[in-house]
Amino acid sequence: MSDAPDTLFRTLADPTRRAIFERLCREGEQTVGALTTQAGVSQPAVSKHLGVLRQAGLVRDRQEGRQTHYSARVEALAPLADWTNEMAGFWTRRFDQLEDLLKRMDQ
Amino acid sequence: MTDNADTRSVIVERDIPFPPEKVWRALTQPQLIADWLMKTDFEPVAGRRFAFHSEWGSVDCEVLTLEPLKSLVYTWNAMGLESVVTWTLTPTGAGTRLRMEQAGFKPEQGPFYTGAMASWPRLLDALAALLARVN
Numbered sequence: 001m002s003d004a005p006d007t008l009f010r011t012l013a014d015p016t017r018r019a020i021f022e023r024l025c026r027e028g029e030q031t032v033g034a035l036t037t038q039a040g041v042s043q044p045a046v047s048k049h050l051g052v053l054r055q056a057g058l059v060r061d062r063q064e065g066r067q068t069h070y071s072a073r074v075e076a077l078a079p080l081a082d083w084t085n086e087m088a089g090f091w092t093r094r095f096d097q098l099e100d101l102l103k104r105m106d107q
Numbered sequence: 108m109t110d111n112a113d114t115r116s117v118i119v120e121r122d123i124p125f126p127p128e129k130v131w132r133a134l135t136q137p138q139l140i141a142d143w144l145m146k147t148d149f150e151p152v153a154g155r156r157f158a159f160h161s162e163w164g165s166v167d168c169e170v171l172t173l174e175p176l177k178s179l180v181y182t183w184n185a186m187g188l189e190s191v192v193t194w195t196l197t198p199t200g201a202g203t204r205l206r207m208e209q210a211g212f213k214p215e216q217g218p219f220y221t222g223a224m225a226s227w228p229r230l231l232d233a234l235a236a237l238l239a240r241v242n
Contacts, residue, residue, distance in 0.1 A: 084115050084116070092119055095119055098123075098143040098144075100143070102129060102133060
């Protein structure tokens with residue numbers, strides 16, 4: 001599997017982190033404080049998640065005075081639009097499982 | 108993997124050292140399908156709707172055509188992604204040549220391009236869980 005979708009999946013695998021990203025997609029630019037209100041985790045935890053999201057290219061930040069504003073980079077999801085890569089892996093593994101079953105059906 | 112102007116396809120093809128009758132059973136009997144693919148209420152009847160279920164979600168399907176021991180075609184719709192899965196069985200000296208082609212949706216119709224951000228969380232959820240499961 002190519003690198004980009006893998007990083008995106010790993011980054012978005014965490015449900016709290018994913019929820020933060022989804023909120024930025026839906027609601028637009030926000031500060032860490034605003035994101036913390038519904039996050040269900042502490043502000044330092046939210047900051048940590050935002051750091052990981054930024055590293056993956058999924059969010060960008062903007063300084064305004066002492067506040068940092070985060071926004072989603074929806075374009076970073078572009079590799080996921082190539083669903084064929086992921087499904088090719090899925091079906092290849094299914095074929096392996098099918099062959100295993102067919103061998104067992106012999107016995 | 109082919110890519111034309113309208114759709115994309117995933118093709119997996121393999122020589123299976125078992126006769127078509129056996130492969131066909133594995134493709135069409137629900138208790139066998141559950142072993143290698145997913146839990147299902149599949150029935151080998153044209154026009155019959157069915158589903159595949161896994162811990163990360165469901166796939167909604169409908170049997171389009173079937174030719175016993177030769178081909179099976181059904182729709183495969185999951186998370187707003189629409190596709191058609193075609194199984195083709197060809198007898199060989201050593202068993203069966205089994206081909207799976209999943210043809211479907213153009214990326215331009217996908218949630219990313221239409222800006223349907225609501226569908227992305229579920230898609231990502233499902234794909235992340237799928238990777239965790241099969242890796």
